[in-house]
Amino acid sequence: MEDATPVLELRGITKQFPGVLANDAIDLDLARGEIHALLGENGAGKSTLMNILFGLYKPDEGEILLEGRRVSFSSAKEAIAAGIGMVHQHFMLIPVMTVAENIVLGHEPVRAGVVLDERAARRRVEDVARTFKFAVDPAARVDEITVGQQQRVEIMKALYRNANILILDEPTAVLTPQEAFDLFEILRTLRREGISIIFISHKLNEVLEIADRITVLRRGKVIETVPGKGATEEGLARAMVGRDVLLRVEKAPSTPGGPLLDVDELHVSDDRDLETVHGLSFEVHAGEIVGLAGIDGNGQAELVEAIVGLRQPTAGRVVVAGENVTRGGPRHLIDVGVGHIPGDRQRRGLVLDFSIAENLSLHAYRKPPESRLGWLSPRRIVARARILIREYDIRGGGAQTIARSLSGGNQQKVVIAREIAAEPRVLVASQPTRGLDVGAIEYVHRRLVEERDEQKAVLLVSLELEEIRSLSDRILVIYEGELVGEFSPETSEEELGLAMTGGGRRGEEVPA
């Protein structure tokens, strides 16, 4: 870093939205060949800041300096022309076109002014790939390559446009551990080539692994900028949340009892009648958390729906505490004591236009004392809600507040309060912390462990390996609708990651 002038400098960036100060006098600088992580919870102002940098928003105050020169972008096009590239969480690729076509799209090399020069396009893409050591076939169609490769195409797209500053927005959210590992290799290569990278994330471990410097945002303010070396997860979490956070789930060894949930040779098909779960069998015992790990779309969604009665399995059995409930339907499953924390809380978990009290009574309304002979008691429903709101620390409103107005974390607390208050014997939690902040995640994890300690059987389905490993007493890995193996929570991420991609079907025998 002999060049002292930062490649990019943000000075005093302030952006006010109605009711929210999204960015409050933010200073940030980026050196040549540096990976600078931007860490913060949802709503901390990361995205706003990057949208300002990318020309999508105009800051109310402050200035942007590129190589020491003041610039002002009024569109993404200008930002791109100035050498800034952005890779979004969701890719902007055209699936039916080839890698090369996607990369040159918008900046196509042409012959005679109009005709696409395919050979030139291919050649220039290969140049980029060679320079930065990308292993991607330019002739492959985008819908035929993996998610990790698609992300590489996005990065190449930016590099092809001569970006020397790359913004990556939560790049690992969609990747498997192995793909994330590969991505980090690529980022290190780019750093060597002098590309500067802003790496947006809320995952502490990966930020510590890759970043040269880390800037923590909280409520629109820069809390601190620290070197990656020497930073700790605890310190960063404290800066992010503003208080001490329990990162490691503290739990005693499990004392499993008898099996409460028994899934036996279950076959399930998706909405298009394609079988996505092929004869799965496993048990969850009282007093244990079984984690089901897998990459999204390997049959987890259909499996969970079949267990909780939302989807009819085509064959096999679901047995809860000795009772065959395979075709019982959701109401019966609730009655025999299966709680469900759905993966999509806004679609499945809550009636957003109902009040908190009504949402909390979404199961209880049909039984005394909330109702008698079909007559509701709004007074009792609200009274019960007040107790649960206190007990589960639901913030942002009272019993009569509409659920839609709550934050994601508090909405999830409503779901959890409802499901746990029903005192289930089996709790099926599907991605219970998706989209939640560090503080809320801590809360959800603690509740799940408490349920386990109450001798409930907990099935945890998650795409976050970290979460699976820290919570589970046993880990099952699902791949293409089949169980690949059973692992102990001490198994390394790499080994689990390999199993999740169907590689190395090791592990112990799947229990019958």
Added chain:
Amino acid sequence: MTVGTPQPETEGAPDQTVAARFALWQRAGGIATPLATALFAFLVAGLVVLATGHNPLQTYRAIFNGAGLNWLFPWVHGATRQTAAFNLQETGLLIIPLVLTGLAVAFAFRSGLFNIGGQGQYIVGIVTGTQMGVWFASLPGPVHIFLAVTAAALAGAVWGGIAGILRATVGAHEVISTIMLNWIAIWVGSYLIGFGGPFQDSSQPGVPVSREIASNAHLPVFWGSPLLQGLDIGFFVALGTLVVYWLVIRRTTLGFEVRAVGYNPDAAQNAGIGVARNYFIAMAISGGFAGLAGAMDILGWQFRLDVTTVQTASQVAFTGIAVALLGRNTAVGTFLAAALFAGLINGTASRNLDPSVFPPELAGNLTRIIQGLVVLFVAADVLILYVWNFRRKLKRRRAAPTTAPVAE
């Protein structure tokens, strides 16, 4: 060039259902919006009157008096007062079916369904009510009335329930199926009491009309003369039904389920609430309300049913949609909206509107203008809300390479 869309920091909420949209709208506007909507409709209608070269203020006053509202003024005496009382009774008679057909739309709305079949449900109700009133002439009055009213409501419930079952089982959209059921009801009804039909009055084969219902099946009149279409106890039935509606929606597990399904069928299903079952129940109850409206009209003042009524019963049922829209699917709102439309229809009836103030051929159309404007504004209101939501969504997801929004 394809440049990406900034990712919203929170996941987008699922698309709102119609019922959910209404709930949001209700909270946003409260009582002020429907009031403003109605006032604005009157104002625009006044401009129309002005454009035709008449005095809008005089027209408003004529409508006011035509609806019989001048009866409320203590200084109105003599013959004018008698006319006013008669007009107000007429308005009251119109409120009854408007409240009930309004509820038929409102209840279905609560479950997220759009019941356009109020017309058909009203017709099967009125045909059934008529024939039950014709038969069993020997029964004592209250029993006879109860029988006819119950049968009419049940017939309406069956008619609405058919659309509910179709929606619940094969997913046939209720807007389509109820419209088709309307036509079936119209033509079956026309056949039954039309020339040579089984229920036609055989004593006058040249007139397409039913036999007259037994006099002991007439609803008792509590205000005005039974011979001059005084206001009958159907008015209290309508008020009672409003209370029942409110109780069912707010105070029963059934209403809880219907609302949950209306707002979010996925979450309702997850909570063990039978979505298909609730679609059926909501449509059946809606149909029951419309059938009840038919019974009130025939037992209250029509006493015999003619084919014209069957074929033009549409007005009352379709006005029910406007009533529910303006009344925000609430009990009180439905009553107020029904009263407004009843006053309007009656107030602009050509017999009430002075020809020197407004030409009679335009009088009835004035109601339709106002009615149309109300529906338009209500719909526009929802539309504005929709556009506003959409813009917000767009802002969050904006892919704006060339036309980046220059934020204020």
